[in-house]
Amino acid sequence: MSSAAFHHPGVVIIGGGPAGLMAAETVRAHGIAVDLYEAKGSVGRKFLIAGKGGMNLTHGEPRPDFDQRYGERVAAVGRWLDAFDADALRAWAKGLGIDTFIGSSGRVFPHDLKAAPLLRGWVHRLRESGVHFHVHHRWLGWDDEGALRFATPEGERIIHARVVILALGGGSWPQLGSDGAWQSVLAERGADVAPLRPSNCGFDIGWSEHLATRYAGAPLKPVAAHWRDATGHGHMRQGECVITATGIEGSLIYALSATLRDTIARHGTTMLELDLAPDRTLDRLQHDLAKPRGSRSFSEHLRRQTGLSGIKAALLHEVLSKDQLNDTHTLARTIKRLPLRLKQARPITEAISSAGGLRLEGLDDALMLTTLPGVFCAGEMLDWEAPTGGYLLTACFASGYRAGHGATAWLAKAGAPD
Numbered sequence: 001m002s003s004a005a006f007h008h009p010g011v012v013i014i015g016g017g018p019a020g021l022m023a024a025e026t027v028r029a030h031g032i033a034v035d036l037y038e039a040k041g042s043v044g045r046k047f048l049i050a051g052k053g054g055m056n057l058t059h060g061e062p063r064p065d066f067d068q069r070y071g072e073r074v075a076a077v078g079r080w081l082d083a084f085d086a087d088a089l090r091a092w093a094k095g096l097g098i099d100t101f102i103g104s105s106g107r108v109f110p111h112d113l114k115a116a117p118l119l120r121g122w123v124h125r126l127r128e129s130g131v132h133f134h135v136h137h138r139w140l141g142w143d144d145e146g147a148l149r150f151a152t153p154e155g156e157r158i159i160h161a162r163v164v165i166l167a168l169g170g171g172s173w174p175q176l177g178s179d180g181a182w183q184s185v186l187a188e189r190g191a192d193v194a195p196l197r198p199s200n201c202g203f204d205i206g207w208s209e210h211l212a213t214r215y216a217g218a219p220l221k222p223v224a225a226h227w228r229d230a231t232g233h234g235h236m237r238q239g240e241c242v243i244t245a246t247g248i249e250g251s252l253i254y255a256l257s258a259t260l261r262d263t264i265a266r267h268g269t270t271m272l273e274l275d276l277a278p279d280r281t282l283d284r285l286q287h288d289l290a291k292p293r294g295s296r297s298f299s300e301h302l303r304r305q306t307g308l309s310g311i312k313a314a315l316l317h318e319v320l321s322k323d324q325l326n327d328t329h330t331l332a333r334t335i336k337r338l339p340l341r342l343k344q345a346r347p348i349t350e351a352i353s354s355a356g357g358l359r360l361e362g363l364d365d366a367l368m369l370t371t372l373p374g375v376f377c378a379g380e381m382l383d384w385e386a387p388t389g390g391y392l393l394t395a396c397f398a399s400g401y402r403a404g405h406g407a408t409a410w411l412a413k414a415g416a417p418d
Contacts, residue, residue: 005147005158009033011407012148012161014139016043017178018393019379019400020167021122024131026404027165032411034131035159037150038177039138044119045176046169050352050393051115057093058086059390060102069391071258073384076360080398083405086390089397096121107390139168141185162414163374163407167400170354170380171196180354182381190371192362198351199385200392201257202249203264203272203342211318216245218311224275225252226337229259230266238278243311248272248340254352255387261345261355273337276312285332298325306335353392355385366406367399374410378403 010033013020020036021043028034036043050056059066063078066086070077090100090108098118099111110118127133137157140149148159166186169178180196187193207215221240228234239252253260256272263270277285288305296304303309308316315338316325324330348354358377362370367382369375378399386392 005160007160008035008162010035011163011165011411012037012159013165013167014148015167015169015177015379016040016133016135017167017169017379017396018044018047019396019403020165021126022397022400023165023167023376023378023404023407024126025122025129026401027408028126028129028131030408032408035134036131037134037137037139039136040177041135043123043133043135044115046173046178047119048115049173049176051113054113055110055115055118056107056388056390056393057100057110057118058089058108058394060086060106060108066391069386069389070384070395071386073360077384077386077395077398079365080395080402084398084401086394089394092397093118096125105389139182142189163376163411165376165378165400165403165407166381167377167379167403168381170357171348172198172351172354172380174349178354178380180348183357186358186369186372191369192359194356194359194383196348196354196356197261198345198348199257199261199355200254200352200388201261201348201350202244202253202346203247203257203260204344204346205247205340206343207243207245207247208318211243211314212245215243215311215314218243220248220250220274220311220315222278223252224278225256226273226275227256227259227270228263230263236275246346247342249346251388257345257387258355258385260342264342264344270342272340272342274315274340276308276315276335276338277306280306282332282336285335286328289328289332308335352388353380353385355383357381357383359383364406366409367403368406368410374414376403376407376410 011027013024013036016036016038024034024036067074067078093100096118100108101111102108137150137152140151143149148161150157168182171180183193219242222238224236224238226236241248241250241252260270293301299313302313320334358381360383364370367376367378379396386395
């Protein structure tokens, strides 16, 4: 049974992730009434899960290098960061009593490495400021009169809102709320939506049964990845990754995922080459491998002369024949450039984040949809992407901050309600 329609005098925010919460804080700081609606039973669920292994809040890389992490959207996201960047985010956290530090990798963490105290303090402060939270409210779109429709445990609820901020997330981790269901709703209203794609994701290779069953979950470190971009230029990056039952994932792979994914989309597959011994030259490997083996097994000789064993040795067996393994030059070259053909990205539901969404060309500089005046958008539902390391979260905060200011200015321009 539907409840009576409610006319909201201020700003309605839909989505309780970092972008939505930051938008709520920004709007409320101007004394405007804010009601935030969340489909799940609590806000910030993805934020909490992402911080389980250590809350990576932002990154210490200075600008403008920081901005370059946003690829094709460097200019647009750079404007968001002009108003709320990594330093502003750290200062904001300190205002909640959360001190941060820069780790050896440049990533910024709370001193206790936990997300829960920060989220708990933030939500408490928002409530104290007058933000009203409504959980178990799943947005269904608009009715024929332009009112917002929500599915609730008590039935459908109708809200008439003059200004709305949508912060509904992308398509990754749908069990936490960001399921991308908003795409068709906004597309029907004329919004320009780029299809959602996995980002910061793993890739399928298709291992032998032996490698898949024995080495799934095995860390692969240190290694250096070699790949070519869309223009054919070669690149190299050192890091760590993990073997999965179907292929490969991990921080090094996530950093390359946008390029790898797009190349697969164009060509069907792409090649990634791994240097299994980045601290040794090809000449040294050839010299060491050429030493007499004696009565030692191949595996023992490989371990003694190159330090490779376990998953790294297994990968050599995976791609080379017995004759090739016994050829010193072929073996050494393969150690330095192990060829892996990536067949496809893992499904978006497994990805850390997603690319695609509302194209920024369809929004004004304040992040208002040009086809839907009074409707602002923020966070991962916008068409931008970034690697892990704090860049994703920073842009979510910054876009929420920008949309919040945009909504506030729009409401002021529209004038007080009748």
